[in-house]
Amino acid sequence: MPRALRALRRGITAVVLVGLVLAPSAVDDYTVALLARTLALGLVAVSVALLTGVAGLPTLGQTAPYAAGAYASVVVGGQLSDVGLVHLGVAAAAGAALAAATVPLVVSARGVVVLMITLAVGELVVTIVGRWRSVTGGTDGLAGIPPVRPLWGLPVLATDRARYLYALVVVAVLVGVVLLVLRTRVGLLLRAGRDDEARLRASGHRVALHVAGVHVAAGAVAGAAGSLLVVAQQYVSPADFGFDTSALLLLAVVIGGTWSVGGALIGAAIVIASRDWLFGVLPGQAPLVLGLAFVATVYLLPGAGHRPPAVRGRLLPPALTRRPVPDRPSPTGVRA
């Protein structure tokens, strides 16, 4: 990439970051709370981008670890600790555990099949959440969740502004960690797998293990986002994790992020903003418009032939579906 372009992008990133830090003093409390929820959703979108763009597993099921993380942090908050860091750790672990449990379902599938499997997993989790009244409050949800303190010895996050800044710091740190990891050997192997998975296997790499690893890591990120959601809105219900959320996430990632972690965050912001704007101008038809946008997304998904240039290390080149193994047909009694 030309140096000027890189400098320009750095500049834009810096302006956006400063804007995000200063935002709470420029807008009202309601908008600040909305921004905090958007950050949580943006972090889930990052996990969707990891799966969709980096590992080639387009997913509609990241609401499952997101929900697991949210309810895990509610439980911890009620019984163990009011420290945000503890909530984040437990939520990430819960998301990772749920993702690990579903690894066998997804690692050998591809493309649209993954969409269907992950959709089923997501819906199943929402159903369980709706029925498990003793922990989740059922479909009514849990309200009045007490605020957390970020670390031991710090004051509790009593205002929307404080909760927003907490979410901002957590998202910045986690996204930074994801970007750093993608610059290491892990990122290199993932890029190679997206280029040609069969060739990677032929070199002796355990590709299924790589995919499983990304799946679990994405589950942890989504779980942590669940904890942020609880902090941001102090309320949680199964409606936060329904199909419309999954669809918005995939839409966000296709808009901004199959090839980029930062783009996933921007995509989430655009999607939330346009959803709320649509609800304002077309009260009745907003779900229909979003539904159409989603259908278009899925329709575009497997083909997505126009690949933006690979931006190494930072943002990742796209690959919505992993390429089918371009092999000769199998001989009889043989697995290729």
Place this chain on the structure above:
Amino acid sequence: MTPLLSAHGVTVRYGSLAALDGVDLRLELGQRHALIGPNGAGKTTLLDVLGGRTRPAAGRVRLAGRDVTRLGPAARARRGVNRIHQRPAGWPTLTVRENVLVAALPRAAPTRRWWPGGARRAAARTTGAMLERVGLAGLGGTLAGHLAHGQRRQLEIAMALAGRPRVLLLDEPAAGLSAVEVEWLVEFLRVLPRSVAVLLVEHRLDLVYALSDTVTVLRDGRTLATGTPAEIRAAEPVRQAYAEGVA
């Protein structure tokens, strides 16, 4: 002596056609073994079976005495069986250096196993050495997808060697190369350490006789003869097979 890599009664069928029909082959430690035969004889299919890409309908494959018939390409690569791939050169959106590094990682041997990053450092060392060896050191930062045809072959060789192979399977490595590049390839294979055994499929008999110490002739999925280049050159059935098959 146990051969390093061997096929025993290997049969592969495509529908009613037997691409391989009870083939035996022994590749000894450090051997330079050429596999020749007319088009459609089953040479590529045999490499596919030895490399783990195709599972035979009957027969066994052994690596240093151990039955590896059921292992796929990845597991065999981890045990030191590497194939030089022709079609794509590695991963096109990775640089040349990254390609070799990725190929080196599965069998990188860190000096201290418990030290974090050891495998990566060992792989990086191997990568540098391999790029020097195949003459691509100056192109480490180039995207593999931008290489010329001959350079891709060099890259594939570097990648295969970076995996520290015990066995190198080559399918028509000279195909599509210029005369100069073929010369380079022959010289390269000639000085390749004997710790690597080579099984070479090649149509050009001049290369076969220059490089190999053992030749196996395959025809219609069966082995016709195995012997030294001199023996094979003299054998009547081989001449016949070639007179009918290949120019």
